[in-house]
Amino acid sequence: MKQTRPKGGRVRSAKPRRAATETVHFDNADRVRALAGAEDYHLILIERELGVRLAAPGGGQIQIAADDPRARAEAKRVLTKLYDRLDGGMICDEAAVRSALLMQDEADDDSNSALIRVPRGASFLARTPRQGDYVRYLKSESDYDLIFGVGPAGTGKTLLAVAYGASQLALRRFERMIITRPAVEAGEKLGFLPGDLTEKVDPYLLPVWDALTDSLGRTQMEKMREDKRIEVAPLAFMRGRTLNRAFVVVDEAQNATRAQMRMVLTRLGEGSRMVVTGDPTQTDLDHRSPSGLPEALSLLEGDPRVAITRFEKGDVVRHDLVARIVAAYERHDSGAKK
Numbered sequence: 495m496k497q498t499r500p501k502g503g504r505v506r507s508a509k510p511r512r513a514a515t516e517t518v519h520f521d522n523a524d525r526v527r528a529l530a531g532a533e534d535y536h537l538i539l540i541e542r543e544l545g546v547r548l549a550a551p552g553g554g555q556i557q558i559a560a561d562d563p564r565a566r567a568e569a570k571r572v573l574t575k576l577y578d579r580l581d582g583g584m585i586c587d588e589a590a591v592r593s594a595l596l597m598q599d600e601a602d603d604d605s606n607s608a609l610i611r612v613p614r615g616a617s618f619l620a621r622t623p624r625q626g627d628y629v630r631y632l633k634s635e636s637d638y639d640l641i642f643g644v645g646p647a648g649t650g651k652t653l654l655a656v657a658y659g660a661s662q663l664a665l666r667r668f669e670r671m672i673i674t675r676p677a678v679e680a681g682e683k684l685g686f687l688p689g690d691l692t693e694k695v696d697p698y699l700l701p702v703w704d705a706l707t708d709s710l711g712r713t714q715m716e717k718m719r720e721d722k723r724i725e726v727a728p729l730a731f732m733r734g735r736t737l738n739r740a741f742v743v744v745d746e747a748q749n750a751t752r753a754q755m756r757m758v759l760t761r762l763g764e765g766s767r768m769v770v771t772g773d774p775t776q777t778d779l780d781h782r783s784p785s786g787l788p789e790a791l792s793l794l795e796g797d798p799r800v801a802i803t804r805f806e807k808g809d810v811v812r813h814d815l816v817a818r819i820v821a822a823y824e825r826h827d828s829g830a831k832k
Contacts, residue, residue, distance in 0.1 A: 513547065513559040516566050518573055523554040525580040529573065530556075536576070536591045543595050544569050584617050589811045593621030596808070607633060610657045613664040615710045618657045622809045625650055631801035632658040635767065638801040640759070642791060643771045645805025646820040651771040652745050653705050659741040659769070660709040663723060668741045668766075670723050673702045675745040676754065677728040699726045702745060729754055738763035747772035747787045749779055755786025775827070 520526050530537050530550045537548040537556075546560040546569045558569045575594045576586050584590070608620035608629045620626035631641045632655065643651040659671045677698040703726065706715045718724045729750060744750070744758055747770045762768050770790070777785045794800045807820040 513561050514563070514566070515557055515559045516570070518556045518558065518570055520554040520556070520577050522581075523552065525577060526550060526554050526556065528580055529576050529586050531586070531588075531591075536586065536588070539588065539591050540569060540572055540595070544572070548573075579619070582617070584619065589621060593619075593811060596622050610654065610661055612657060612661040612709050614714055615660060615664065616657070616708060618654060618709075620654075621650070621811045624803055624805055624809050625654065625811075628803040628805075629654060629658070631803060632769065634801070638799060639762065639767050640794070640797075640800045641767075641769045642794075642800070642802040643769065643805065644774060644787065644791065644802070646773055646807055646810055647776070648810040648820075649805035650809070650811060651805065652701070652743070653708065655743045655745075655769040655771055656702065656705040657709040659743055660706060662741055663718065664710070664714070669739040670725060671718075671741045671743070672725045672727070672737060673699075673706075673743040673745060674727050674729050674732055674758065675699065675702065676747075676749040677730070698728065702726050702743075729758060732758050732761050735761055736763040737761045737766050739765040742766060742768040744768065744770045745772070747790075748774050748777040748785050750786045751779065751783045752786035752789055755790050759790065775823075 527550070534548075534550065537550065540546070541548055544560075544565050545562070546558055546565050548569065549557045549559075551557065556573055558566050558573075560566045560569070572591075572594045576590065579590060579594075580586050608626040610618040610629060610632075612618075620629045628641075628643050628651075631638055641655075643649075643655060645651065656673065659668075659673075662668050663671045675698065703715075706724065706726075709715075710718065715724065729744070740763070742762070747755065749772075750758065759768070759770075770787070772787050774785065774788050774791075777787075779785055791802060795802055807824065810820060
């Protein structure tokens, strides 16, 4: 640091130059505290990403300090986006902060095309541009009857599909929602578990019930389950059926064999739509039974009634570490192929 020598011979350090500061004013101080997070954790995330300094002195104000006016403008955009999210009744958590940092305003749609609202349930907003495309495909009922969402864990493939299906079920646009996934160990190992067949396969279906509870709330979900409007079942239960007037989600499709994939895709009946989700890199099938998901993608890509969203590690919103884990494995796999 530059030093100056004042009269009298004593040396003192020059005062550091203060960065330019801008103050953003919001109407609701409680929402600003929720935006900042516990111990200002959300503000710290924004600081690290944008290279700014943030302070919330109270009274609904947030101060932005940075010499670069573009950094200040970007911080203001992110803060406003998060505040508007809270104003709309949604939560502000770490994933929402990372989403606001990723999503540019020009990627947003004023018509809420990237927003899923479940009547008497939760609301879900796309957190990355690819999630936005995925939600728009789900909402394009007149354009697409079959939607694929494929990519790494934590990209929202299943949650968004289930949430949209739940919203349509609540609006009675479908008579029922059917969610199915392969139980890849449905042979020998399940035979040792206690209970009937339903109890044996329930451990494989817990993630689906969690997504339904997140979307509908437990009370509404249990009521629809009792009324047989929601069915969650192993993939093998789909054989021989025609699924009419239903919203169908095929989850963990990387664990479906070629024969199973062909079978379930041809169950689509009158007035139905289907979403297929999975991660082709995480198949649990025996090497002698190739996954049917890559084959289905290859055969159906380009069909005008089929939409495909391929998520990448940058779309991981579950936890920041998950994206780094995915990237590490991708580097390892790439090295192994070479």
